[in-house]
Amino acid sequence: MHFTGNGIMSLAFPTSLAPRDAEATPPATTEQAAPRPGKSARRRLPVSRNWPTSIVMLVQMVILVGFIALWEISAAYKLIDPFFWSRPSAIWSTLLIFFTEGDAFTDIGFTFRSTIIGFVLGTLAGAALGLSMWWSRNYASIVQPYIICLESIPKLALAPLIILVFGMGLASKVAIATALTLVVSALTAYSGVQSVDKDQERLFYSLGASRWQVFTKLVAPTCVPWIISILRVNIGLALTGSIVGEFVAFQHGLGRTILYAGTTYDIALVWVAVLVLSILSIIMYASVSWLESVLKRNMAY
Amino acid sequence: MVSPPKLRLENLSKTFTTDNGDFVALAASNLDIPAGRFVSLIGPSGCGKTTIFNIVAGLLPPTTGRVLIDGEDATGFIGQVGYMLQKDLLLPWRTVLDNVALGMEIKGTPLKEARERALPLIQRYGLGGFEHQHPSALSGGMRQRAALLRTLLIDMDVILLDEPFGALDAQTKSKLQEWLLGLFNDFGRTVVFVTHDVEEAIYLSDEIHVMASKPGRIVEALPIDLPRPRHRSVVTTPRFMAMKKYCLDLLHDQDPQRSAA
Numbered sequence: 406m407h408f409t410g411n412g413i414m415s416l417a418f419p420t421s422l423a424p425r426d427a428e429a430t431p432p433a434t435t436e437q438a439a440p441r442p443g444k445s446a447r448r449r450l451p452v453s454r455n456w457p458t459s460i461v462m463l464v465q466m467v468i469l470v471g472f473i474a475l476w477e478i479s480a481a482y483k484l485i486d487p488f489f490w491s492r493p494s495a496i497w498s499t500l501l502i503f504f505t506e507g508d509a510f511t512d513i514g515f516t517f518r519s520t521i522i523g524f525v526l527g528t529l530a531g532a533a534l535g536l537s538m539w540w541s542r543n544y545a546s547i548v549q550p551y552i553i554c555l556e557s558i559p560k561l562a563l564a565p566l567i568i569l570v571f572g573m574g575l576a577s578k579v580a581i582a583t584a585l586t587l588v589v590s591a592l593t594a595y596s597g598v599q600s601v602d603k604d605q606e607r608l609f610y611s612l613g614a615s616r617w618q619v620f621t622k623l624v625a626p627t628c629v630p631w632i633i634s635i636l637r638v639n640i641g642l643a644l645t646g647s648i649v650g651e652f653v654a655f656q657h658g659l660g661r662t663i664l665y666a667g668t669t670y671d672i673a674l675v676w677v678a679v680l681v682l683s684i685l686s687i688i689m690y691a692s693v694s695w696l697e698s699v700l701k702r703n704m705a706y
Numbered sequence: 707m708v709s710p711p712k713l714r715l716e717n718l719s720k721t722f723t724t725d726n727g728d729f730v731a732l733a734a735s736n737l738d739i740p741a742g743r744f745v746s747l748i749g750p751s752g753c754g755k756t757t758i759f760n761i762v763a764g765l766l767p768p769t770t771g772r773v774l775i776d777g778e779d780a781t782g783f784i785g786q787v788g789y790m791l792q793k794d795l796l797l798p799w800r801t802v803l804d805n806v807a808l809g810m811e812i813k814g815t816p817l818k819e820a821r822e823r824a825l826p827l828i829q830r831y832g833l834g835g836f837e838h839q840h841p842s843a844l845s846g847g848m849r850q851r852a853a854l855l856r857t858l859l860i861d862m863d864v865i866l867l868d869e870p871f872g873a874l875d876a877q878t879k880s881k882l883q884e885w886l887l888g889l890f891n892d893f894g895r896t897v898v899f900v901t902h903d904v905e906e907a908i909y910l911s912d913e914i915h916v917m918a919s920k921p922g923r924i925v926e927a928l929p930i931d932l933p934r935p936r937h938r939s940v941v942t943t944p945r946f947m948a949m950k951k952y953c954l955d956l957l958h959d960q961d962p963q964r965s966a967a
Contacts, residue, residue, distance in 0.1 A: 604793055607765055610785075611763045611764070611787075611791075612785055612789075612808070612812045612813070613784050613785015613786075613812060614784075614785075614812045618812055622797075622808070622811075622812070626797070626799050
């Protein structure tokens with residue numbers, strides 16, 4: 406057979422019959438390959454064929470629908486306790502009420518606003534802090550341990566304190582969101598600063614550049630991809646910060662709705678708020694990804 | 707009155723202090739380079755070639771001595787010479803045009819004007835059609851061309867080139883050598899060129915300074931009196947071969963085992 410042929414045959418073989426790989430490998434082959442002393446079993450490159458996108462999406466839909474149906478049915482037949490787990494039909498009707506009669510838009514707006522303000526403040530201030538460490542090595546080595554300490558503090562644990570200082574309103578939510586994003590941004594920007602090529606710096610100085618020119622034309626552009634890479638992480642962190650802020654100090658927002666619904670055993674409303682929150686999170690994540698691609702494309706000025 | 711040399715190194719030396727004591731990277735050296743000459747420094751690694759360049763470029767303070775440009779003290783001043791480091795160091799986020807314009811921009815030329823000056827040169831010197839590409843789209847040889855143009859365009863009379871063709875394949879290298887000779891003819895700058903490659907040094911230079919290591923120093927100056935413009939075929943002439951052999955022997959004699967024998 407093919408497999409007992411000389412080297413040239415066996416080399417030529419896989420390309421000609423590769424697509425029919427599975428059928429073309431009879432069990433006899435392994436027996437024929439095995440007797441060769443000192444040679445490991447011959448293998449082909451495993452190839453997994455890609456399904457068309459439509460089929461992948463269909464399977465995804467089936468899983469989703471199946472999951473919801475299973476949930477509904479198990480709740481209907483009391484396999485799970487609908488008091489604690491609620492059920493899709495109840496969640497749906499609560500969702501409609503939430504949007505038609507409830508505070509849906511106020512809550513979404515509130516959470517959205519504190520997230521975005523915290524995200525922008527934290528990212529910009531953090532990036533500025535990180536970049537500033539390029540200016541003086543002494544300053545950087547003095548400040549660095551403090552930033553690492555800040556990083557290790559569980560900032561969410563400080564939420565009650567932050568509420569005391571900044572009050573019950575928007576400011577405290579923004580403060581928590583900023584606190585979560587700032588330190589990460591600073592450390593990332595500082596990594597960017599440290600990645601600046603020393604030879605590149607020498608080139609700039611050999612051209613007679615000033616510190617400011619090196620900073621604006623070399624250090625800052627080098628750090629831009631580092632800062633962009635942190636945007637997606639930061640939007641998630643800022644959202645977490647806002648929600649936790651709303652947990653601690655009731656007034657508005659999706660976090661407050663979740664906590665309120667939980668304490669009043671309105672489980673369907675908890676799910677509604679979580680669902681809305683997830684959609685908000687997906688939208689913000691997608692927007693930041695879009696922003697990231699735009700920034701990357703326009704990086705080359 | 708005799709005008710001073712374009713570049714003069716006066717009693718220049720550099721000693722680095724390390725944990726294992728002092729290391730003499732460059733023993734006191736003197737060098738005069740007249741205006742408009744193409745001078746090469748050749749020698750083994752660790753002979754202080756790059757140290758000389760860093761001192762002349764103002765990136766490294768010398769332990770003793772001075773650097774004079776046109777008779778004026780230029781020791782420790784940056785931006786007085788064009789310096790091309792071993793790597794091309796093009797900025798990946800800038801287009802080829804803006805990379806070539808970078809030097810002028812740093813010297814204070816507005817970017818628009820710098821671009822206007824750079825564009826015809828890019829087209830004339832073999833990068834036409836690539837001016838709006840990013841460096842990642844260029845081959846190694848083209849990247850070196852862009853880096854060299856950036857160095858030339860800052861309008862400094864003295865240009866230091868540190869093994870610009872060291873990392874290129876033989877064919878690209880010889881193409882770029884001819885390209886560089888063309889540039890040298892057109893611009894008439896004073897070029898100091900560092901290389902490991904003896905043939906390259908002879909082919910390009912008016913004068914070669916052979917260096918030795920431990921401590922780094924200049925051991926001999928060889929004038930290269932081959933007529934210009936030079937055709938590639940000059941490398942096979944007996945005169946060229948004789949000079950190459952002489953240089954190789956000089957470099958080879960520094961081998962500690964041979965000199966001890």
